[in-house]
Amino acid sequence: MxxxxxxxxxxxxxxxxxxxxxxxxxxxxxxxxxxxxxxxxxxxxxxxxxxxxxxxxxxxxxxxxxxxxxxxxxxxxxxxxxxxxxxxxxxxxxxxxxxxxxADPRDVLVIRDEVEVPRVIATGSPRRRAQILHGSWSDAEVREIRGNVGTRLRKIAEDREADATILAAAGLRRLGIDGFPGLRFECLALETMVPAPxxxxxxxxxxxxxxxxxxxxxDPVTAEEVDFERSVLATIGGGCQVAVGIHRKGDRVYLFDGTGEGLFKQVDLTGIPYPASIDRTLSCLGRK
The missing domain is CATH 3.40.190.10 (Periplasmic binding protein-like II)
Structure with a gap:
């Protein structure tokens, strides 16, 4: 062009x-x-x-x-x-x-209506798997799941392959899905389920x-935040197979590192310019 x-x-x-x-x-x-x-x-x-x-x-x-x-x-x-x-x-x-x-960067816990605490959670994401096991559902069994959004919803609601799965809020919203028969949707806070870069x-x-x-x-604001997240990930040397969550919102960065003890952290970057902001974030992760 x-x-x-x-x-x-x-x-x-x-x-x-x-x-x-x-x-x-x-x-x-x-x-x-x-x-x-x-x-x-x-x-x-x-x-x-x-x-x-x-x-x-x-x-x-x-x-x-x-x-x-x-x-x-x-x-x-x-x-x-x-x-x-x-x-x-x-x-x-x-x-x-x-x-x-x-759009909304949060993850959503999609859980069968009759289940209070999920014992089996399905996800194909190493990042989500690690945060499940280091967070609120440390006793849960985590199983693999693949397929598009509709397929995953049916696997939980109809095939009962697991008690719950975790999906991105943005994907659900873009598809116009705000509910599904037999399932309830619970948005997860950034502090407890840190999004992928x-x-x-x-x-x-x-x-x-x-x-x-x-x-x-x-959008320049999105570019500034996402490019920062990708820069941190590139420095770590990770990809989809690495259990790391990085999300920047303004001057605050939410972090999860599941490669060790499963640490959840937040960094305040107020007044810290690039590239010092990258160094500060890496130090918080123990990667510098």
Whole structure:
């Protein structure tokens, strides 16, 4: 795409949530740069291999590679990702143009109505698994679960594969899901279930030489916070397989490190500029 082009091809995964996020990105692009948008749905390795454990297979990149290939070979001008699914190292020639305004970053405990305290909780996320075991449900059994949002809800409510699961509030809201027969939804505080870096942010990825074409569709506040979270994660050297939670909200950073004793911490960065803010956060995690 050039600045004179009036059409943008937008690559996305095929899941209902991914397609909804692509629609939100399309609306933002039409509103800000006036472009016609064509959505290009693609199937990723992570979507196809539902029998894989994301923790064992490495997690991140499984949901982005095919979209990035479409950018590199010219089939797409932009790729829409859930920011939390993106590796911190991007392929040569690609960059992040930015992010749409971040939605509610919290996680939601989805639990069967008749269950008071969940004894079996299903999640495919190492971060959530570690916080379950180090937090309010330390006695619970944690089981693997895969599939899109609707599939996971049915696995809990109808198939009774577990007492509960944990899902992102942003995903539920974007899909218009505020309830499900036989289940109740309980939002979890940031202090007790720290989100993944980039959680609730929709990332727009493009070719490096075309960043300026799309920045007007992006939110600078979200970019400042998510780029900080990703920088901390990159310094740690982690990905989806690492049990780390990092969430920045203004000058406050919520942290969870499940690689050791499962520490929950908060850092006040008031008056601390970048990159000293990264150093302060890493020190709090015992990583510097």
């Amino acid at each position: 050039t600045k004179d082009c009036d059409k943008v091809v937008l690559a996305t995964r095929k899941s209902p949530l991914a397609l909804r996020q692509a629609e939100l990105a399309s609306s933002a692009l039409q509103r800000t740069i006036g472009a016609e948008v064509e959505i290009l749905p693609l199937s990723t390795t992570g979507d196809q291999r539902l029998e894989w454990s994301l923790e064992q297979e490495g997690g991140k990149g499984l949901f982005t590679k095919e979209l990035e290939v479409a950018l590199l070979d010219g089939r797409a001008d932009l790729a829409v990702h859930s920011a939390k699914d993106m590796p911190t190292d991007l392929p040569q020639g690609l960059a992040l143009a930015g992010y749409l305004p971040r 980039g959680q609730a942010a929709i990332a727009l990825q493009c070719r490096e030489d075309e960043i300026d074409n799309f920045t007007s569709a992006c």
